[in-house]
Amino acid sequence: MNxxxxxxxxxxxxxxxxxxxxxxxxxxxxxLAHLLNLSVGFIGHIESPKYPAKYNLNHLNSLAKVFDCSPxxxxxxxxxx
Numbered sequence: 001m002n003x004x005x006x007x008x009x010x011x012x013x014x015x016x017x018x019x020x021x022x023x024x025x026x027x028x029x030x031x032l033a034h035l036l037n038l039s040v041g042f043i044g045h046i047e048s049p050k051y052p053a054k055y056n057l058n059h060l061n062s063l064a065k066v067f068d069c070s071p072x073x074x075x076x077x078x079x080x081x
Contacts, residue, residue: 009080011054017074018055019047021067035066 007015022032029043036043036059045053055063057071064071 007049007052007054010076013076013080014055014060014074015046018063021073025067027066032066036062 022029027035029047030040033040033043038059042053045051046055055074060071060074063074067073
């Protein structure tokens with residue numbers, strides 16, 4: 001059963017991918033929040049399984065600018081069942 005706080009498999013994939021890229025670049029949650037013009041708490045909520053917060057398409061576009069890549073870099077190559 002999918003409650004209001006759960007994240008889908010693809011949402012978790014995107015969140016994990018962003019987190020890995022963020023850590024590889026040495027960017028803190030606070031720094032990323034500043035770069036995206038978001039609150040620090042929001043980034044923390046996205047990366048926590050306790051909250052329903054997640055990235056949307058506009059966020060992915062902004063993240064692509066931060067990481068100098070295509071937005072598709074955050075998405076899996078194949079669909080989830």
